[in-house]
Amino acid sequence: MTVTVLLFASYADLLGKNQLTLDLSPGATAGDALGQIQTFPGAHRIPANPLIAVNERYARRDQVLAAGDEIAIIPPVAGG
Amino acid sequence: MRCALVDRPIEIAAIVSEVARNSNGATLLFIGTVRDVNNGRAITGMDYTAYSAMAMRELTDIAREAAEKFETEDIVVEHRLGSLALGDASVAIAVAHPHRAPAYEASRYVIEQLKQRVPIWKLEHYVDGSREWVGTPVKTRETGRLTPENASVLQADGA
Numbered sequence: 001m002t003v004t005v006l007l008f009a010s011y012a013d014l015l016g017k018n019q020l021t022l023d024l025s026p027g028a029t030a031g032d033a034l035g036q037i038q039t040f041p042g043a044h045r046i047p048a049n050p051l052i053a054v055n056e057r058y059a060r061r062d063q064v065l066a067a068g069d070e071i072a073i074i075p076p077v078a079g080g
Numbered sequence: 081m082r083c084a085l086v087d088r089p090i091e092i093a094a095i096v097s098e099v100a101r102n103s104n105g106a107t108l109l110f111i112g113t114v115r116d117v118n119n120g121r122a123i124t125g126m127d128y129t130a131y132s133a134m135a136m137r138e139l140t141d142i143a144r145e146a147a148e149k150f151e152t153e154d155i156v157v158e159h160r161l162g163s164l165a166l167g168d169a170s171v172a173i174a175v176a177h178p179h180r181a182p183a184y185e186a187s188r189y190v191i192e193q194l195k196q197r198v199p200i201w202k203l204e205h206y207v208d209g210s211r212e213w214v215g216t217p218v219k220t221r222e223t224g225r226l227t228p229e230n231a232s233v234l235q236a237d238g239a
Contacts, residue, residue: 008131009201010213053199056134072131072199078214079128079135079159079200080112080171080191 001026001067005037009075011050014042024065030054031061033071050074081147083139083157085132090158090169099154099176106180108187112171114164118214122207128161128170131199135159142193150186152177157190159200170202 005020012018015037022036030052037043051074052059058074065071082098096109114126143155154176164170173190177183204214 006131008199009129009203013213053131053134056131056137058197072134074131074199075201075213077195077197077199078202079130079198080195 001028001065003033003065003067003069003071005033006070006072008072011046011073011075014045015040016042028065029061030059030063030065030071033065034061034073037073046073081143081153081155083136083143084159085130085135085139086158086160087162088160090160090172092169092172095156095158095172095174098156099174101154101176103178104152104154104176105178106183107174107176108180108183110171110173110187110191111169112191114166114168114170116166118204121204123166123204124207125166125205126164126170127203127205128159128164129201129203130159130161132161135198135200138198139194142190142197145193146175146186146189149189150175150177150182152182152186155186155190157194159194159198161200 001024003022003024005022007015007018022033024032034052038046053072053074054063054065055070092111096107099107116123139157143157147153147155152175156174159171160169171194173187175183175187177186202214203211205211
């Protein structure tokens with residue numbers, strides 16, 4: 001199944017892109033998606049345990065993904 | 081109650097008018113502005129960017145929580161995105177309530193939660209021409225959904 005991953009701010013800069021598509025096995029979790037991202041060039045500077053969102057909501061690592069889900073790796077937020 | 085992400089100057093007078101109601105005895109206005117120094121470095125301006133769809137969800141959740149907790153529907157939050165100059169308003173929060181104490185508390189609640197939860201980032205521009213993404217580095221100690229109840233799982237990452 002494929003899922004979309006969104007990258008923002010410093011993390012987008014580190015990977016040189018702000019969006020990518022992952023092909024995951026059925027039953028894969030948000031943590032599995034993060035694990036794949038962390039193998040990409042430039043990703044070694046993303047903290048080991050960043051905030052993750054699935055479909056616009058903060059999510060746990062063990063959240064099981066569905067085809068078409070939108071996963072976001074959330075850098076330290078700085079609004080205000 | 082209304083929340084918005086805007087790419088033009090925040091119209092302060094308009095949001096204050098928006099929360100006005102004859103039953104309200106107190107109106108609180110918080111304005112966050114671009115400051116000229118951060119962490120000892122002189123700043124010339126700032127670019128704000130967001131995960132807009134999620135930022136709107138979180139902002140709306142926060143305003144709803146404040147509305148329920150402090151019993152007022154008269155809450156307006158606007159956050160500006162894009163390039164801002166020194167002194168520009170990046171965020172404005174207007175809260176009105178029959179009484180001042182809950183108005184102060186609701187205003188404080190909204191800004192503190194916004195700074196912890198809403199996916200907005202800023203790129204600081206320094207006088208020497210360099211630019212850096214800023215933010216308090218955080219991570220979840222436990223992999224729980226970030227909510228007002230468990231926001232304490234956030235801790236400095238040092239990253």
